[in-house]
Amino acid sequence: MALVERNEELRTLNRLFADCARNRGQVALISGGVASGKTELLHTFAEHAAGKGATVLTATGSRAEHSLAFGVLKQLASAQTLPEAVAANVASLLSGDTDAARPDPVSIGRSRALILEGLCAALMEAAKSTLVVLCVDDVQFADGPSLQAVLYLQRRMRFARVMIILTEWALPRPTRAVFRAEVTRQPNTTHLRLAPLSKRGVEDLLRAELDTSTARTLAPVHHALSGGNPLLATALIEDFRAATRAGGGREKEMAVGQAYGHAVISCLHRWEPAMLEVARGLALLGDAGTPALVGRLVDMTAEAAGSVLEVLELAGLLDGGRFRHPVAKAAVLHGLGKADRAARHLRAAWLLHHDGADAAQVADHLVAADQADGPWAVAVLRHAAQEAQVADRLDLAMARLDLAARSCSDETEHADIVTQLLRVEWRENSAAAERHLTPLLDARASGTLADHNAVHLAKFLLWYGHTEDLAGTLAGLAAAASKPDHPAAAYLGLVVRWLAFVTPGATERIKSMPLPSGKDDPWSRAGAVLDAIRAGKADSETARAAEYILQSCRLGEQAFGAQLSALAALIHADRIDRAATVCEALLAEATNRRAVTWQAVLGGLRGEIALRQGDLPAAAEYARVAADAVSAQGWGVVMGSVTAVRVAAATAMGDHQLAATLLRQPVPESVFQTQFGLQYLYARGAHYLATDRPHAALGDFQRCGELMARWSVDLPALAPWRVGAAQAQLALGNREAARTLVSEHLALPGCRGPRNRGIAMRILAATVDATRRVSILAESVDLLHAGGDRFELARALTDLSQAHQDSGACEKARAVARRALQMAKRCQAEPLSRDLRPAREAEPYPADAESLSxxxxxxxxxxxxxxxxxxxxxxxxxxxxxxxxxxxxxxxxxxxxxxxxxxxxxxxxxxxxxxxxxxx
The missing domain is CATH 1.10.10.10 (Winged helix-like DNA-binding domain superfamily/Winged helix DNA-binding domain)
Incomplete structure (x- = not known):
């Protein structure tokens, strides 16, 4: 290690050496923090003195040899530079020591006084022929008899050519207070105090190893991380070089690694074990590490712990009572065994809980220990998990709930915790969360699952396609909701209505059960909206109710079902653009909150909305991103809806290969007990129709109709199966059958919306004679214009153009075809664009609506x-x-x-x- 910023101290030692050469004995006491450069300064001076012809004797105090009488003095006497006769004399004197070691290095017994007198005389004799320099490093660890010898010699060397240099740690409370006081009170003693390196000193240290520019750049950071400790600063240089060799590219301002961690441990091991123990206690407690709490953790008084912390501060390891870098903290804890570390974390958790610390602080230690010692710990973990969930720290919430569940002995509370864990984990990793269903089903069977938890169980049974278990769970919830005095009847009723609406194939048992209604709360209003949709009565009043729900609920787990219901109401009421705006806002919030599954669900719904707007590229992209966000297993039955959107968009854009690939991917059979199965069948039928397989298409459309009839949810907005079947019949040449199907479709109560009606009118036009076709298609165009579906509008305009052509209105046919082509291009509906190729050859438009106001x-x-x-x-x-x-x-x-x-x-x-x- 280079000697930096120690020139003044070195000059002082050289001056004392010169005085000593003039028969004026000198003592120098060098004090400094741990690894502050005391030893380097001592060695540098010793080499200088030896070069001047002095006899230099060196020794190092050691904690391991603390009880070995005359251990340090024997090191001095064994130096090869000591004249052989003197060395033999000293060895003979030391071998005659029989006094027991005394704790007080000042007080000397009679027999030891004789030994010390002989030792002093031998050294004085040697000093007549050469200057003698005694160097004792880490004198705080020296044995008592050796310290007695140092003091005995100091008192008699005033006019001898003897120089004693001692180094010690700078401690708030010196361990050898009596010895130190005796040394420093003598007039021939000089006390040198080594300060930490300044920022300039760290730069000089860097300059000795690196180029000037790099040294100047790194100096501020290295000074902050080392606290001016030369050992730590040198370690940082090693880490910088290692990072550079590893291909770090440009110069790093913070390369803190293995060398820095080893240097920290080296500092801690230089003193008694208490330093390492206190450092570990502080590392475990982190920001909560007060001297009192650290002391209690390591079974030490607050005063003693505080003294050690001061030493660590002086050594540069701490800054304001905290480690300067996480690497230091990790290095301190690295040596702990797994069981030892767990025990310490558990004790830290209990101490913090006893002192009223935040639940999160206590929970972090419990999770680190992987133990929860009693009901108090389970309660703390649950509270801390709730805080983490509110802050969208789902990883923390899951870790805390998992430990709480493993540590809870009460069956009812255990079921409550597992339910919460399922809810949290589903938001981040729906595939992994499925494992929690089995213990919850067991709890329901044993009667330890409360109604509010059964609600969540039912939602996830639907999601994962456990329709048989869902049916039984919903029956129990419906029975509870039908009780007028149940405090959560409205909420339970909404959940039952919603799940029954989405999964009609699994809810036959609850159709006749009465459910609460008419209350003025969000849950009842959401339930009423669902009832209106199911009855095919989604209208402006339904849309207003849906708006109210969306405006009064923030995105959250409890409100998520109500928000999805409200969005469905807007879709069924043909408020597509408004649904898109609200869904975009919810999707953005879910993204900001890193709720992966929420993002996927809302993204899939946004894709469905885009499909109904005729924005085919957006529909395909939203659905693709949603599908990729969650694994197929994690999607459960909802994968049917997402796949349906992707297939429908790909079919409309002419990418039949992609649609076929998507349809080859298996979906759970339970999908076909849900609305998502209807969407899937309809999209597959449309794909079959577009690829000239009308019989297969008709089969899928008819299966849709059979399921909807069985479930009593014959709603065109869900799946307009009659329209699809009519198109298949037309492809097969069955015009009358097609007209009958469309007429039935138009007579349904859910077909009042302009989009559904406009699509049906376009198909109806193909079943009538040419004289009526233009007027029916004109009505279809008007309806689809109002409904906002650009793709379906382009199709209607295409048919209207052909109808004009057939009736001889060629100019009008070309005008309409141009508009159809322009809209088809914007939708990227390639098959439709190909059908309109003649219009492409017509004169271009001078401007597009996008550039007009x-x-x-x-x-x-x-x-x-x-x-x-x-x-x-x-x-x-x-x-x-x-x-x-x-x-x-x-x-x-x-x-x-x-x-x-x-x-x-x-x-x-x-x-x-x-x-x-x-x-x-």
Whole structure:
């Protein structure tokens, strides 16, 4: 180690050496913190003195030889530089010592006085011919008789060529207080105190090993991490070099590694075991490590622990009572065995709990110990897990709940803890969470599972497709909810309604059970919304109720089911754009809170919404990301919905190979007892239809119908199976069968929404004669424009274009085809774009709606422009808006001028979509 910032002390020693050469004996006491460079300074001076011809005798105090009488003096006497006659004389004198060791190094017995007198005389004799320098390193560990000899010699060497240099640790309370006082009170004693290296000193140390630029860059950080301790600073240089050799690239400002950790341990092992014990106690307790608490942890008084902490502070190991770097903390704890460390953590937890510390602090020690000692510990773990869950620290919450569950002996409480663990783990890793179902089912069977926990069990039984167990659990919950005095009847009723709606195949037993309704709370309102959807009565009132639920609930585990119900209500009520906005906000919050499963569920739902908007690329991407976020096992039955969205989007975009690949992936059979199975069957049927397999398609659509009829949930918004079946019948040439199916579909109470009705009208047009086809398709276009599904609108416009072509209205056919093509391109519906290839050859539009602003148009002009862009004639526009044809022409003239176009075929197809967005 280089000698840095010790030049002043070295000059002082050289001056004392010069005085000693003039027959003026000197004593130098060098004090400094642990590894502060005392030994290096001592050795440097000893080499200088030897070079000047002095006889240099060296010894080192050792804790292991503390009780060995004259151990240090014997080291001095064994130096080869001591004249042989003197060495023999000293050895003979020391062998005659028979006094027992005395704790007081000042008081000397009669027989030992004779020995010391002889030793002193021998050294004085040697000093006549050469200057004698005695160097004792770590004098605080020297044995008592040797210290007696040092003091005896000091008192008699005033006018001798003898120099004594002692090094000691700078301690708040010196261990050899009497000896130290006796040494320092003598007039020929000089006390040198070594301070920690300054920032400049650390830079000088770095400069000796590294280039100037690197030294200047690293100096501030190395000084902060070493506290000016030369040993630690040198270790940091070694770590920097190791990092550089490992390919760290540019110079690292903080390369703290193995060498630094070893240096910390080296410092701690230089003193008595109490230093290491206190350091370990502090490392275990962390920020809670007060001297009193550390002392109690290591069975030491607060005063003694405080003294050791001061030593560590002086040594640069601590800064403000805390380790300067985590590597130091880890190194201190590394030597503990597993059982020893666990016992210490457990004791730390009890001490902190006894002192009223935060539950999180106590829980961290319990988890580290992997033990919870009694009911108090289980209670602390549960409280701390709740805090972690609120803070979205799911990893901490799971670790605490897992230990609480393993340590709890009460069966009811155990079931409660496992339920909470299932809920938390599902948010982060739904596949792993499934293992908790078995103990909860056992608890339900034994009657130790409370109703509020059975609610959560039912949700997860649905998720993982355990439909048989779900049926029994829901029956029990429905029975509890039907009791008027049950405090959570409304919430239980909502859960039962929701699960029965999503999994109708497993809920036959509860259809006749009465459930609470009519209360003015979020759960009852959500239940009423579900009832309205199930009855096919989703309307503006349903949408308002759904909005109320969404505005009054923050994303959370308890509210998640209600929020999903409200989003479903908006979808069924054809409030697609609003559903998209709300779902985006919830998805963003779930992402910020790192709730992986919530993200996946909301992402899958957002994909379904995008599909209903006709945004095929967005639907495919949302569903793909959602599917990738959770494993197939982790998805359970909901994988049916996510796969359905991906298949439907791929089919509409013409990627039939991807759709086929997705359909080859197995789904649980239990999927087909849920709504997700209906979505899956409908998407698969659409894929079969698009790939010229109408019989297979018809089979899937009819199976949808059979399931929905059996479950009494024949809702077009879930799966418009009759529309799909009608298309399959048309492909098979069965026009009458197709017309019957569409007519039945249009008569359903859930088919009042513009999107569902518009899709059905498009199919109906294909079943009637050509004279009626244009008017029916025009109505379909209007409905789909209002419904907001751009893909279905493009399909309707395509059919309308063909109908105009068949009726001889070629100009109108081309205008409508252009708009259909533009919309199909925006949806990336490649098959539809190919069908519209002739329109592609027509003259291009001068502008797109994306670059136009409707703000320049009046309200009346906007209405006329939109209908004109959709291909309606002036007379048709006048009839729809109840204005004269002349007024329509005047409006169109102003529209052309403001939008800088010359004729109606130049109006961008995007105008209807833009107006629709602004209206919302």
């Amino acid at each position: 409707m703000d320049v148009l009046s309200e009346a002009e906007r209405r006329v422009a939109v209908l004109a862009a959709l291909g309606h004639t002036n007379r048709e526009i006048g009839g729809k808006l109840y204005i004269t044809v002349s007024t329509v022409e005047q409006h169109l003239t102003r529209v052309y001028r403001k939008l800088k176009v010359t004729k109606r075929t130049d109006l961008p197809a995007g105008l209807p979509r833009q107006l629709m967005a602004e209206d919302r």
